[in-house]
Each structure stands twice: as C-alpha cells, then as structure tokens.
Amino acid sequence: MTNAFRIAVLPGDGIGVEVMDACLVVLERLQERTKAFALEAETLPAGAMCYRDHGSDLPHETMRKSANADAILLGACGWPEIRKADGTEIAPQLDLRENLELYAGVRPIRAIPGVPLPLADPRARDIDFVILRESTEGLFKGRENGEVIGDEEARDTQVITRATSERLFRFAFELARERKERGKPGRVTCIDKANVLASMAFFRKIFFEIAAEFPDCEADTHYIDATALDLVRRPWDFDVMPTENMFGDIISDLAAGLIGGMGFAPSADIGAENAVFQPSHGTAPDIAGQGMANPTAMILSAAMMLAWLGRRHGEDGCLQAARLLEGAVDAAFGEDGLRTADFGGPDGTAEVTKAVMARI
Ligand code: ATP
Secondary structure, three states: OOOEEEEEEEEEOOHHHHHHHHHHHHHHHHHHHHOOOEEEEEEOOOOHHHHHHHOOOOOHHHHHHHHHOOEEEEEEOOEOOEEOOOOOEOOHHHHHHHHOOOOEEEEEEEOOOOOOOOOOOHHHHHOEEEEEEEOOOEHHHHHHOOEEEOOOEEEOOOEOOHHHHHHHHHHHHHHHHHHHOOOOOOEEEEEEOOOOOHHHHHHHHHHHHHHOOOOOOEEEEEEHHHHHHHHHHOHHHOOEEEEOHHHHHHHHHHHHHHOOOHHHOOOEEEOOOOEEEOOOOOOOOOOOOOOOOOOHHHHHHHHHHHHHHHHHHOOHHHHHHHHHHHHHHHHHHHOOOOOEHHHOOOEOHHHHHHHHHHHO
C-alpha cells in the first residue's frame, strides 16, 4: 500500500447522489482487491439543495477543502426549480472550474463492448476519441458580463487568451502522444470556426504554433459545423479534439449519444494543481429517486481519477487499478450482458454496481 489520497466528494443533487453512492462502493472494493491505493474520502455539501438549505451552492469550506484535496469527485449539481435570484441555474461546477483554473475538460468517448450504438456501421464499435473542451473562457466567459441593452439587444463576449490556449493545446498533444503509445493515431484536430470569427482564427494560429513542438504527432483542423456532420458520418476517424468551451459543451452531448447516452460518458476537468472528475450528465430530475440512474459514467470518471493520480504521483499500482476498473465495466456489459434502463434494459443503479464489483 502506498500513499492515501485525500478525495473531496461532492455528490450534489438528484442522480448525482445516487451514482456517487454506487461509485464509492465500487472504489472500496477496488481498493480492497488491489491494495494498490488508499483513498480518504470526505463528503462535502454543494449544489442546489445546499443552496436552498444554506444559501450557498459552493460553501467556503467546501471550496477550501476541495482546493486542498488531491482530487475532487463530483456527482452532478442543479435542480430545475431551485434557481438563483437572477433566474440562472445552480452550477457550482462552473465556479470550481474557474476558481481552480481547470482549463482542460477531458471528455473521452469510447464505445463500451455490448452497449448498443445508434450507428449501424460496424466501425462504430471502434469509436474511441477524446473531446478536449477548454473550460474556463470562450463564450462561457460571457456569463460574467452578458448584457441586455434596453430590451433591444443582448451581448455575450467570447474570450480566447494565448496563455490558456497554449496550455490547452500542449495538453492535447501530450494526450495524443500518450494515446499513440496505446496504438491510437496520435492525431490532434483543432475544432474551431476560424473562417468566421477573429477569436477562432487566433485560436487556430496558436494551435499551429504549439503543434510545431510535437513533430511526432499529426496536427489537423476541422470547422465546428463540419465536425457535427462527421461525428455522425465517421466518428471512428477522430482522435484528440481540442475546442472552445461552448463548442465542446455541445459536441460532448452529441458524442455521448454515439456511445449509448450520457450514462456512458465520463469526464475530467484538469488544471495545473487540481482536477474534478464527474460524469458528463446532469442531475436528471426525470429519473431521480427511482434507482434507474446508470452509474457507469461516474465509475469511469473515478477510473480517470485513479489514472490521473497514478501518473501525477508516479504510482503504477494506481494506474493499473484504473485499467482494472475500466476492464470490469467492459466485461460487465460485454460478457455478462448487463442491460441498463437508459437503453431499454432492466438493470438499474444497484445491478450495475453489483455487476462491476463482481468483475473486479
Ligand atoms: P443538465 O442540464 O445539467 O445537463 P439534465 O438532467 O437536464 O442536466 P442530463 O443529465 O444531460 O440533463 O440528462 C438528460 C437526460 O438523459 C435525463 O433527463 C435522463 O433521462 C437521461 N440521463 C442522463 N444521465 C443519465 C444516467 N446516468 N442514467 C440514466 N439516464 C440518464
């Protein structure tokens, strides 16, 4: 046994709480089985219910402990009826991203064996790419200073900075390099709208500057509209796709649809010092409290956390545990015939948890 990592656990609201419970038992089993890592998890309040009960969706203490933890595991936050005074939804995950400068939104899109896919083409089984969503600026930066002028005009401003773009692209090429070692193409495709927006032409210019530092990787570009088309037509051709915040937000959901839905799409928001791991989905009020939530995305996000901790701290055991967890998910669906409710099957949160634990 090596270091104990301090994990800030923010279950949040709705199915966030349900998938987090499932994930924590799975992690406990993994820890017992592998003895490769130890986690000291502390559950902290955040989200819409926290806002309703305590007047803050991200209390100071939660923020402080999260910032000091080795990693942050987050379920999902928000609830349609609970809103801030200005009518916006509760989204502490956005504040976490900005406060901790988590610029790299890593969204792996991988077809899990056995999970039905909407594309009939057999190559869809090879879908395995990563959307890298810049998560601290872009059009979302406009939420700080959006304005409606005299009920006649509204403005949100897109912000692209050199510093953030440079580190996003370096992250993208390093990821492509690492994936290349596992047999992937080593190709980075910058997704932008450089033919129309000055901010996007600037983004692309920086992309090629950073690409020059990585001659072993292929550098490619694609407009966001053509990307939407090709994500449906030939998604198996993509590898690593860095993009602007809002574009990344949209195509992440589209891409999750390609591999069976939000319940299968994990994510990580990574900065220089901190990282948040959470499923791509929200709190799903329509199915909350019914035991139907698919915890796979949450469990795979925890696997990403272990891999990140392993790499960051040079703990091979942690990296191996991450692979074992991914393999357990694949085997539960691909070999044991797990069929979750989100694709019409009978299996809910408890069944997925049990099946994955049995495979660890
Ligand atoms: P947000 O607005 O934050 O994205 P949301 O709950 O409105 O949150 P999603 O979480 O993206 O939207 O989910 C859309 C729908 O997909 C949900 O209403 C639910 O029916 C389904 N869904 C999402 N996540 C899961 C899951 N883990 N398991 C099963 N179904 C899910």
